[in-house]
Amino acid sequence: MHYKSVYIEGFDIHRLLSQCLKEGIELRGIKILSHYEFTADVRGSDFPRFSRLVGSKYRFTITKEKGVKPLVLRVLSNRYMIVGFLVFLIIIFMQTLFVSEIRVYGYEKLTEREILECLKDAGLYVGSSRSVDLDRVEIEMYRSLDQLSWIGITFHGGLAEVTVAEGTEPVVPVDKNQPCNIIAAKEGYIEKTIAREGKVAVEKDSFVHVGDVLISGILQIEDKTYSRDPDSVLYRYVHADGEVYARTIHRFICYQDIYDLEKRRTGRSIPGIRLTLGSRTWNSGNVFIPYKTSAYEEKVVLDLLWPFPVEFAINRVSELELFMVERGQEEIQEQANRQVREFIKNNLPESVQILNKSLKFLPEENIIKVIAMIEALEQIGEKRSFIAPEIAETP
Amino acid sequence: MFVMDELIYDFSVNLPRVLVGGRTGVLDHVKKLLIVTETNIVAGCGSGYISLSGANLTIRHLSDERIIVSGEIRTIELYGNEG
Numbered sequence: 001m002h003y004k005s006v007y008i009e010g011f012d013i014h015r016l017l018s019q020c021l022k023e024g025i026e027l028r029g030i031k032i033l034s035h036y037e038f039t040a041d042v043r044g045s046d047f048p049r050f051s052r053l054v055g056s057k058y059r060f061t062i063t064k065e066k067g068v069k070p071l072v073l074r075v076l077s078n079r080y081m082i083v084g085f086l087v088f089l090i091i092i093f094m095q096t097l098f099v100s101e102i103r104v105y106g107y108e109k110l111t112e113r114e115i116l117e118c119l120k121d122a123g124l125y126v127g128s129s130r131s132v133d134l135d136r137v138e139i140e141m142y143r144s145l146d147q148l149s150w151i152g153i154t155f156h157g158g159l160a161e162v163t164v165a166e167g168t169e170p171v172v173p174v175d176k177n178q179p180c181n182i183i184a185a186k187e188g189y190i191e192k193t194i195a196r197e198g199k200v201a202v203e204k205d206s207f208v209h210v211g212d213v214l215i216s217g218i219l220q221i222e223d224k225t226y227s228r229d230p231d232s233v234l235y236r237y238v239h240a241d242g243e244v245y246a247r248t249i250h251r252f253i254c255y256q257d258i259y260d261l262e263k264r265r266t267g268r269s270i271p272g273i274r275l276t277l278g279s280r281t282w283n284s285g286n287v288f289i290p291y292k293t294s295a296y297e298e299k300v301v302l303d304l305l306w307p308f309p310v311e312f313a314i315n316r317v318s319e320l321e322l323f324m325v326e327r328g329q330e331e332i333q334e335q336a337n338r339q340v341r342e343f344i345k346n347n348l349p350e351s352v353q354i355l356n357k358s359l360k361f362l363p364e365e366n367i368i369k370v371i372a373m374i375e376a377l378e379q380i381g382e383k384r385s386f387i388a389p390e391i392a393e394t395p
Numbered sequence: 396m397f398v399m400d401e402l403i404y405d406f407s408v409n410l411p412r413v414l415v416g417g418r419t420g421v422l423d424h425v426k427k428l429l430i431v432t433e434t435n436i437v438a439g440c441g442s443g444y445i446s447l448s449g450a451n452l453t454i455r456h457l458s459d460e461r462i463i464v465s466g467e468i469r470t471i472e473l474y475g476n477e478g
Contacts, residue, residue, distance in 0.1 A: 017457065018427030018439075026458035032431050040457075 002044030002067035003028070009037045010058030019053050044069070092307065099128050100158030101305070107164055110147060115164060118144045124162075130155060159305055179237035180385040182215035184208045188246035191377060198240030214244040214381050237388045244381035247355065250347070250374040254339045255367045256332055262323045263295070269318040274298065276311040283315070291319040332361065336370045344374065353377040409441030411473055419455075420447055420464040420471075428462075436464055446472040 008016065013036065020027055028041040042050050044067065054060050075081065102119065104112050119125060122140035123132050134153050141151050149167030153160060174180050182198065187209045193200050198215040202208055217240035220233060268291070272284035285296055298315040336359050344354065356375040361368055403410075412423040422438050422445055429444070430437040431454065437446045452466035 014428040014431045017431060017454075018429075020457060021425060021427065021460060021462075024459060026456070027454075028456050030431075030454035030457060032433060032453070035432070038431075 002065070002069045003041045004044060004047055004062050005039065005041050005064040005066065006050075007037065007039050007061045007063050008054065008058050009060075011036060013038055013058075016053065016058060020050065023049060023053065025050050025053070039063070041066070095307070096158060097130055098158060099124065099126055099130055099132075099155075099160050102126060102160045102162060104162045104164065106166075108166055110145065110164070110166060115145070115162070119162065124153070124160065130158070157305070174239070174383045174385045176239055178239060178385045179217045179388055180239055180383045181213045181217045182240045182242060182244060182381040183384050184210055184212045184214055184244070184246070184380050185382040186210060186246070186248050186378070186380045188248035188378075188380060190214075190244065190246050192245040193242065194244075195240070195242035197238055198242065200242075202244075208246065208380075215240045215242050217386070235388075240383070242381065243379050245377055246380045248376050248378055248380065250343075250376065252343050252372055252374075254336070254370050254372070256327075256335055256370060258327060258363065258366055258368055259324045260327045260331075262325045263293075263320045264323065265295070266319045266321055269316050272315050272317065274311075274313045274315055276309075278309050285315050285317050289317060291317065293320045293322055294318060295320050332368060332370075333359070336361070336372070339370070340372050340374065343372070348374075348376060349378060351379070409443075411438075411440035411443040411445045413445050413447075413471055413473075415468055415471060418465055418467065420468050422447075422462050422464065423460065425460050425462050433466075438462065442475065444474040446470070446474065448472070 010016070013032070017027070017030070025046045026043050030038060030040045032038045051060070102116060102124070104115050107115060116125075118141055119137065121144065122137040124134075124137050137153065138151050142148055147166045148164060150165040152163045155161075187207070190202050190204055190206050190208060192204070193202065193214065195215045198217050199219055201213045201216045208214065217238050219236045219238060221236050270285075270288070270290070274281065274283040274285065276282075294317045296315060296317055298313045300311060300313040302310065302312040304310050340357060340359070344352075354374060354376050358373050360371040360373075362371065363369075407424075409424060414421040414423075422440075424440045425438040425445075426441050427439045428436070429439055430446075433452055434450060435446065435448050436452055436454070437444060447464060447468055448470040450467040450469070452464055452468070454462050455465050456463040
């Protein structure tokens, strides 16, 4: 609404007010300053009639204009402000056309630096245009990094989020025309042998070391004809193929604490705030900590990346009391089982069948030594090619 | 007679009407203002007058034969309407 604040001076001001009543002119906030002067707010649409009523009998001054219309007119009259605002909008818009930050997630063996360098070679880097062809970038990344099994790139404003998934190293296969043996990659007790090509060289329950031939690619030819020398032995060389399953033993040692540290809150705490601008952080929780032992909790209230990086959080530092509590046997056993599962996950292939596992607990001074033995059934054969002697001897 | 009173109340456009609550008073059917000061406001309603006395009286709104007065209203007087 558009209102004009007016200051009226004259005699018989009540007569003017009566005339306004009669004409239906709306007045607000009438303040009678004295018998000869008063101030009031007149609606913009009523002002022409009001000024006609005032005429020459009273003197009036417009002290202020309120409302959207005068505000817009005031802004539009200031050309430099309009130009400056337009320039600001253009700069903000131009900034959104470029990549301002790249974040990489999901890397394990690859380093973030390697991935960023490959992205830069592929055309995506801080400062590059957002209109870069993401499909082409992904294809280039697959070409340059062999370990990459999947990559995804998404834009959130000027932030590019790159998520990668690494695959296992590819196994180099042996040429099928090349003769080879199947040898043991691990030591263990033979459980089962499936030979599709070649001759089985080990028996069930026999112990094999790493490198022992399990399925041989050298087959002796038994010649029944009499045309050959009976003392000469003939061999045929084949590309051995098959699977050999063996029981393997895995042993690992881990340690656990006998005592556990229990924390209890005393109820006393101090609230605070944390403000991060770019790389600078100010945290009230770091300035004043009157407690010997405390816990820090934080809740992020504001987290902006654009137009400038700022983060605001409220926190609380709570006083804690520490107690050493002896751990129960069940808890120790449960943790040991977790450690065994972790070991199996990290060290054994997924296709392995666990036959047996046993745990031995040896308490020492302040810790418990846990020795775990795991018996697994796994495929231990791997192909290794060889050069047939006749070919080797041929110059 | 109650109905008559109600009809008179609803349809009388020349009789003074005042509604006061706390620090606000609403005067209806006001045709003119005779006295407007911080301590006294007298309004003419055609066939009668209303006088409000008090302290720090200001007219907050004035339009369509209605004025809204705010301030400390101590006395309300009605004149000119005998009967």
